[in-house]
Structures are given as structure tokens and as C-alpha cells.
Amino acid sequence: MGKNANSDGVKKKEQSSVGKFFSWLGYDIKEIGLTFTEGDWKSRVSYLIMGFGPIMRKQFLRGFAFLAMEVLFVLYMVGFGWNYLKDIGTLGTVARVLNDNGTYTYNDDSFLILLYSILTIITICAFILVWRMNLRENRNEEKLLKEGKPLPTIKQDLHSLLDSNFDKTLLTLPVLGVFVFTVLPIIFMICVAFTDYDKNHQPPTNLFSWVGLENFKNLFTFGSSTAGASTFGSTFLIVLSWTLIWAFFATFLTYFCGMGVAIMINKKGIKFKKLWRTILVMTIAVPQFVSLLYVGKMFANDGLINSYLMKWGWISERIPFWSDPILSKVAIILVNLWVGIPYTMLIMTGLLMNIPEDLYESARIDGANGFQMFKSITLPYMFFVTGPFLLTQFTGNINNFNIIYLLNQGGPTSLSLTNKAGYTDLLVTWLYKMTVNDTNYRMAAVLGIAVFVVVAGISLVVYNMLPSVKDEEGFQ
Amino acid sequence: MKSMKTKRAVGNAITYVFLIVLSIIWLFPFVCLFLQSFRSYNENGGGMVEYLLPKTFSLDSYKWLFSGESQFVRWYMNTLIIAVFVAIFQTIVVLCVSYALSRMRFKGRTFLMRFWLILGMFPGFLTMICLYFLLKQFGLTQEGAIPGLILISVASSGMGYYVTKGYFDTIPRALDEAARIDGASRARVFFTMIIPMSKPIIIYAALVAFMNPWCDYVFASYVAFGHSDSYNVAVAMQRWLWTGDYQGYFTRFCAGGILIAIPVTILFMCLQKYYVEGVTGGAVKG
Structure with missing residues (x-):
């Protein structure tokens, strides 16, 4: 039934899923707390330094993967994301400055600010998810150790990517592709509907800015305008x-x-x-x-x-x-x-x-x-x-x-x-x-x-x- | 008994007349296209004329397409390259996504399917400027338009999994289970069982993916804007017809159209069986 079965599902599930979502959220927050109170010091350090616990338990592949992600995230935020995110409220203030020799120095680019701010917000959400995975990993490892079971080896980890975790191998690239070339642009364009981005506000020469619902008002103005053309x-x-x-x-x-x-x-x-x-x-x-x-x-x-x-x-x-x-x-x-x-x-x-x-x-x-x-x-x-x-x-x-x-x-x-x-x-x-x-x-x-x-x-x-x-x- | 027979014969005769008329209507434009492509350039300078049969047959337009004056060969190769790569990669992506969604039950599976369904309801052109900008960041516009177009087509192709997944769903899961009990991994099942069993749907997916780039006008013209080396045939040839001097390019357009239509049509006709299987299955399953 594919396509349409789902569109139906969306609506029916929506009513019940709001409640479900909150109970899941509550449960999740509780588990975050439990991981801290019940966990050992290695797990607790992992709250700040991701992957610390796994590394100490000799789960090097997983541990260093988490650590690397944290490092990359911090570098991204400091070197890139924050510069754009801080301007999202105004979408830039100064488009370009006229130099003494008659050339322009381009300053804020509303297009870039909007696009990269969206990217940064999504990155932050993704990072929170990874952080949560990092906690769950710690909790699982502690549980396994308590029960006296061995932790999976690197070889087992890699093999699982071809077996029980094969879906991750198959879906990572397609999902990433859809994200970068469909999701991100769609969110961007939805945002553009609330700005005055048109031929008079073209970056990098000019800035565009938020105008609220003005465009939607324009969509719903009927009758003839003063110039004689229809609205x-x-x-x-x-x-x-x-x-x-x-x-x-x-x-x-x-x-x-x-x-x-x-x-x-x-x-x-x-x-x-x-x-x-x-x-x-x-x-x-x-x-x-x-x-x-x-x-x-x-x-x-x-x-x-x-x-x-x-x-x-x-x-x-x-x-x-x-x-x-x-x-x-x-x-x-x-x-x-x-x-x-x-x-x-x-x-x-x-x-x-x-x-x-x-x-x-x-x-x-x-x-x-x-x-x-x-x-x-x-x-x-x-x-x-x-x-x-x-x-x-x-x-x-x-x-x-x-x-x-x-x-x-x-x-x-x-x-x-x-x-x-x-x-x-x-x-x-x-x-x-x-x-x-x-x-x-x-x-x-x-x-x-x-x-x-x-x-x-x-x-x-x-x-x-x-x-x-x-x-x-x-x-x- | 006899009246029944005559009744049926009359009914069949009417049907035949209908079918013949339909066939004429359906073939008429292609016959015109074919005939006009052989009209000599000396008749009205290759423009549109008021008669169908050329007064002198010649290969003028074809010769011109392959001469140094036009970049037709280059455009043709561009499109062919795009079509081949898109067909290969898009099929791979669709197969991966379909297998994961059909056979594996993982967290977020239904969410992913619903989310993609909703995404698919946005018109594709909405995101054009943003995509253009993204491609530009990677240097994949103008000179780099060919890899850029391939990237765009392949990147979002995961969302078109419906038909293939529908096909996978009809392959009994018991086969998978049996192989897994024998110790085969998911990947092994995928590569050595599912893929060989899915030949018809793989051909269908590849065929559709191969045919699409030949009509891709919208995004291709936007990405390759102002850089004629990167045009595909659709972009280049519609420019012949839509510019003010289309009169000079009409027979050339016809000749180019024939050169594009014949190989694609032959390929399609050879694989028609798989196409029918794909669209019928896809339509019923939605």
C-alpha cells in the first residue's frame, strides 16, 4: 500500500502520538537521571566527555567515535555555526561597506545566515540525540558487565553492520542525501515565505529580513489593486x-x-x-x-x-x-x-x-x-x-x-x-x-x-x- | 447462432476501425517529425512549412548536427552520461532503501516513511534556488553542471522506493528466515538472494531512472545557465525552438529529436515487459 497507506496513518496516529511522545519524553528524561545516579564514575564523566566510559571499558571504536563527534561538534559550533546562528533574528545588519578605493567589502549575507542557521539548529538537535545515545551506551555496558557478559568486540561491532544493523549501513547515505538536498532546502524555503526575499532584496548586495505573515496576507488580498491589474x-x-x-x-x-x-x-x-x-x-x-x-x-x-x-x-x-x-x-x-x-x-x-x-x-x-x-x-x-x-x-x-x-x-x-x-x-x-x-x-x-x-x-x-x-x- | 456471429463480427470491425484511427493519431506526430527531419535546408531555410512531405529529401539537418557548428554531440554525450550514472546510482540507492524498509524493523522506520511521504508533497521546484546555491558551494554549477545534476537526482532518490519495496514485500519472508537460520547475514541475504530474485524490478527502476534525464529541462537549464558546454539535449534544443529565430532551427530540432528518440525508444521497447510489470504493480499497490 506504500504511499497512501501512510498518509492515512499520519493523521490517525497524530492524535494518539502526541500523548505517546510526551510519555516517551518523560521516560527518557527519567532514564537520563537514572543513568547518572545509578552509574559509576566513568558513566558520569561521559555526561561531559562523550565516549569516556566506553573508552575506559576498552570499547575503543564506540568510545572514540563518540569523542570524535563531540570534538567535531564543538569545532563546528565555534568556527562556523555560531557566527550565523547569532544573526538569525535580524538576518544581518550590514550588507556591504564602501571602501575608500571604491570597492565594496561584503559583510552579512542573509541567504547564508538563514541557510546555515537552519543547518546549525538541526546539527544541535542531532548532537543532542548523539549525546543521548552516548548515555544509553554507558548504561548498556554497565548492565552487561554487571551480568558478567562480555562486551562486543570491534570485530563484532563491524560485523553487526552487515547483519543486525544492516539497516544503518543501507540507509545512512540515502537519508543523508535526502536531508541535505531535500529537507534542508524545504525548511529554508518555508522560512523564506516569512521574509521579503525578492529582486529588491538580493544578497549579497542587499539584505532581506523577516516580515512575518505579510506574504500570506498578500496571497489573500482579493479584488483589483489601484493600478488596474488584479491583486x-x-x-x-x-x-x-x-x-x-x-x-x-x-x-x-x-x-x-x-x-x-x-x-x-x-x-x-x-x-x-x-x-x-x-x-x-x-x-x-x-x-x-x-x-x-x-x-x-x-x-x-x-x-x-x-x-x-x-x-x-x-x-x-x-x-x-x-x-x-x-x-x-x-x-x-x-x-x-x-x-x-x-x-x-x-x-x-x-x-x-x-x-x-x-x-x-x-x-x-x-x-x-x-x-x-x-x-x-x-x-x-x-x-x-x-x-x-x-x-x-x-x-x-x-x-x-x-x-x-x-x-x-x-x-x-x-x-x-x-x-x-x-x-x-x-x-x-x-x-x-x-x-x-x-x-x-x-x-x-x-x-x-x-x-x-x-x-x-x-x-x-x-x-x-x-x-x-x-x-x-x-x-x- | 448466426446472428450472434455477425453481431460479433460487426463489433470487431468497429473496434478495428477505432484502433486504426487511434494508431494513426498516435503515430502522426512521430511520422511528421521523421519526415520533416529529412527536409532539405534550402526549403524555407529549415523553418516551419505548411506541408508535410518534404519536396527534396536530404540529410542537411543531420549533417549540421554533427558539424562543428553545433555542439549537439557534446550535449548528447552530456545527457547520456547523466542518464547512465543516474540509472546506476539511483537503482542502487532505491534497492538499499527498499530492502531496509521492507525487511528490517528498526526504530524510526514508520517515522521515516511518513516523513518522506510528507516531503514528497512539496513541489520539487520550490527548492530550486536553494539547491542551486548548495551545488554552487561544491562548484557543481555551470562548468560542473553534469556531476551536479547527477548528484541532485541521486541524492533524493531514496524517497522513490514505493514500487521496489512493494515488489520486495511480495518475496516471502520465509526465504530470508531460512537463510538466516543457516547462518547467512542480512547483507548476504540481500546480495545473494533478494537481488538475483528482483531482476524485473531492478530493470524497471534502472529504465525509469535512465529515461528521466532525457526530459530534464527545468533544473538542468537552471544549473547550467549560460554555459552551453554543460547543457543537456533538452535544454539546448528547446532553446532552438523558443528563441525568436526558431524558423531557422525547426528541421534541425526534428533531426535531433529523431536521434534522441530512436535509441531511447528501442531500449524502451526491448524492456517494455519489465516496465509494464513495474507500473502495474506500482499502481495497484499505490
Whole structure:
């Protein structure tokens, strides 16, 4: 069940886990105390000098590892972390100083201060955990010695990394990678949503600083501003509603059309099944930037489609597929069918074959026709099995950058929309434009949080409504 | 009986018509792409034209791609290098994470899974500037964009373990237990039992990882900004189409597109079986 099972778990567990967390915390603090009162002097010294106990008990590998971490932590804090952490309240006061010879000396860099402060705070938390591990290690060793058992040797320690502790070996690097390149940047960007980091406040020339909830207020100002252009809030609503409409159509149209195609190919008596499938699968195989850019040009004003329709005399004026808001929305949804149907078809083909044949057999005996069988056997079964898939498709479409951006770059743009948004922009493509073209990081960060809220909200609500979650045995 | 047969025949005929129409729609853009790539440069200077069949076939555009005038070969190699390395390392990372999460029960396991799930709900582009900055600290932007892009793709790949873990979950645990009773360590079980049994899913993971970099436009253009030696094909070729003088580059784009599409498509078609297995399993398990 992977992905979605967990999203459900998060919510359910949250209520009970708050209480659990505090009882665990209380227990933990008690144990820290007990380790001190019941422990020998070696353990007590370990409160200050990490790894002292293990080293004295000849557990050199563990002991020196703890000691090294403490030394590294102190060096890091003194030489690096503290310099940034102390400025986190202001994010810097002096950006640069003009020297006598006309050059600048750069002083505070808000970007660095914010980023490294976050890093330092997380490092401190991690260090507290390591310190706690160090105490537990002491307690365990004392316990083992009291019971007269031998302490593990270095060889055993190392071997356990391939056996009972193999998870640590496997997960250390991936978790570290996710931490540095996903967690840290996300926390940073969430913080940026509360600052005025934009093109007027670009480090290192200028500083940016905390502005509280101002950006979120901006997100929720509706109506027209004095300049005539719409406010950020109204544009946001337009983009958000198109994002949801798009995700709805993109998901369900491809779903039903894909199912239809799969049923057609699977039909008894149809030959060359493999050939049909292979032809459709071409759109998955060919890199999207080639196919989508090309198809985008086909629909252009001077593109093949318009040219041929003109030549055949079907239209007298070129159809403005990419400059009319409504037409471009329709065109994008249609092209998405072209991209999405094969993928759905592949999945459906596998599932359709899993439907027990005797269900159809008995329906046929009862005199049901093809459509009735589809309505009361195929469809309910498919909905039941593909519920989670539909959900991931929907949230995936909310973030479907490629198709929107490669076809039309979110256009057509309009003066009545702020921040260069276009009528087919999704929240993510708008976010991208704001980051790259406008360097309006503060609002981009707010938009990113908005996307998260939308995706997380939909996932939680829908997941609890899915039939396969409510009634797991339904079709078994 | 006879009416049933004719009914079925008519039904099948309609279905065939449908499938043929669909096939034409699906293949049409690729046929166009293919034909246009052979249009002579003398026709309208390689721009877009109002007809499909070239009046004179030639290899002008292909010749140009391989001439000194364009850096196409370099971009192609860049993308190939990224794709190969990402495919290798990403698969390794995903396998490690999946095995640990599927087979081992350790403290913080559910926390880790939930935490990653929530992280995955943030849009990827949100963190672009921060990632750019981090890469810059390591000197992995502009000139160093290729290793930088590999690093970024591989570093966060642990979060994409769902399909592989789902596959591992279907391998009976009894096999592991039996081997462990015989004294095999976890690592041994992983390397000598689980991995050989997971060939389909390994191929699936590697295939998906290999195909992604060919479409990576967003981050690649940001990281390699202004340094054309480090472009990948997607970044470089979309510039041909989106700059004001795309008219001069249209057939070249088509030719480049064909050169990219053919090897990737052949590879995909050969491994299609594994791909289908992967997406079907992944979709049902969520």
C-alpha cells in the first residue's frame, strides 16, 4: 500500500502520538537521571566527555567515535555555526561597506545566515540525540558487565553492520542525501515565505529580513489593486481553480479513455494485440520534450494543423490554439490525452485480465449485455482496485509541469493577471516562472506551501473515502 | 447462432476501425517529425512549412548536427552520461532503501516513511534556488553542471522506493528466515538472494531512472545557465525552438529529436515487459 497507506496513518496516529511522545519524553528524561545516579564514575564523566566510559571499558571504536563527534561538534559550533546562528533574528545588519578605493567589502549575507542557521539548529538537535545515545551506551555496558557478559568486540561491532544493523549501513547515505538536498532546502524555503526575499532584496548586495505573515496576507488580498491589474489573491484563485479543473479532467478523461482503449484491445477476437499496444506506448518511450515541443508547434498558428485545415478549406481563419485562453486549455487537455492514455492503458490491461472470468460468465447466462456487464462488473472492480492510483494521478497532475510548460509555457499571458501568470499556468509552473523570471522568491515560497496544502489536503480527504481503504475485503 | 456471429463480427470491425484511427493519431506526430527531419535546408531555410512531405529529401539537418557548428554531440554525450550514472546510482540507492524498509524493523522506520511521504508533497521546484546555491558551494554549477545534476537526482532518490519495496514485500519472508537460520547475514541475504530474485524490478527502476534525464529541462537549464558546454539535449534544443529565430532551427530540432528518440525508444521497447510489470504493480499497490 506504500504511499497512501501512510498518509492515512499520519493523521490517525497524530492524535494518539502526541500523548505517546510526551510519555516517551518523560521516560527518557527519567532514564537520563537514572543513568547518572545509578552509574559509576566513568558513566558520569561521559555526561561531559562523550565516549569516556566506553573508552575506559576498552570499547575503543564506540568510545572514540563518540569523542570524535563531540570534538567535531564543538569545532563546528565555534568556527562556523555560531557566527550565523547569532544573526538569525535580524538576518544581518550590514550588507556591504564602501571602501575608500571604491570597492565594496561584503559583510552579512542573509541567504547564508538563514541557510546555515537552519543547518546549525538541526546539527544541535542531532548532537543532542548523539549525546543521548552516548548515555544509553554507558548504561548498556554497565548492565552487561554487571551480568558478567562480555562486551562486543570491534570485530563484532563491524560485523553487526552487515547483519543486525544492516539497516544503518543501507540507509545512512540515502537519508543523508535526502536531508541535505531535500529537507534542508524545504525548511529554508518555508522560512523564506516569512521574509521579503525578492529582486529588491538580493544578497549579497542587499539584505532581506523577516516580515512575518505579510506574504500570506498578500496571497489573500482579493479584488483589483489601484493600478488596474488584479491583486495577487485574485490571480492566485484563477490559477488555483484552473489547476484543479485541469487535474480533474486530465485524471478522469485519461482514466476512462485509457480503460476504453484497454477494453478494446483486450476484446476477444481482436488480433495484433501487441502491435496496437506498441504503437500507443510510443508516447511513453519518446522523451516528452521531443514529442511535446513538436506537438506544441503542430498546433501553432503557422503549424501543420492550421495549415492543412486552411488548405482543405475547413476553416477560413487560423485557429489561435495557443493565444486563446479557452482554446489553449482544451488543446492542452486533448494533448494530455495523447500522452496519458497509453500509460493508463498499460495499467488497465494488467488489471482487466485479473477480473475473474466467471463473473462475466454468470452475467452472460443471466442475459446481461456488454454495456450492463461493463457497468456492474468492470467499472466497480476497476474503481475499487485503482482508487489509490487515481489519487496519485490526481496529485501528480496538480504538479504536472512538463505538459503545460513545454506546450505553451502557461500562456497566453494577460495584463489582468499579476506576476506574469498565464491562463494555462498551474501553480507549479507559476512558481517556476516566479523563481526564474521574476526572482520573486518570497511569493514563490508561499505558492510552494500552497501547493503542499492542496496536495496534502486532497490526499488525506480522498484517501479516507477510498472504497479499497474502507472495505479491504470488498473484492477478495 | 448466426446472428450472434455477425453481431460479433460487426463489433470487431468497429473496434478495428477505432484502433486504426487511434494508431494513426498516435503515430502522426512521430511520422511528421521523421519526415520533416529529412527536409532539405534550402526549403524555407529549415523553418516551419505548411506541408508535410518534404519536396527534396536530404540529410542537411543531420549533417549540421554533427558539424562543428553545433555542439549537439557534446550535449548528447552530456545527457547520456547523466542518464547512465543516474540509472546506476539511483537503482542502487532505491534497492538499499527498499530492502531496509521492507525487511528490517528498526526504530524510526514508520517515522521515516511518513516523513518522506510528507516531503514528497512539496513541489520539487520550490527548492530550486536553494539547491542551486548548495551545488554552487561544491562548484557543481555551470562548468560542473553534469556531476551536479547527477548528484541532485541521486541524492533524493531514496524517497522513490514505493514500487521496489512493494515488489520486495511480495518475496516471502520465509526465504530470508531460512537463510538466516543457516547462518547467512542480512547483507548476504540481500546480495545473494533478494537481488538475483528482483531482476524485473531492478530493470524497471534502472529504465525509469535512465529515461528521466532525457526530459530534464527545468533544473538542468537552471544549473547550467549560460554555459552551453554543460547543457543537456533538452535544454539546448528547446532553446532552438523558443528563441525568436526558431524558423531557422525547426528541421534541425526534428533531426535531433529523431536521434534522441530512436535509441531511447528501442531500449524502451526491448524492456517494455519489465516496465509494464513495474507500473502495474506500482499502481495497484499505490
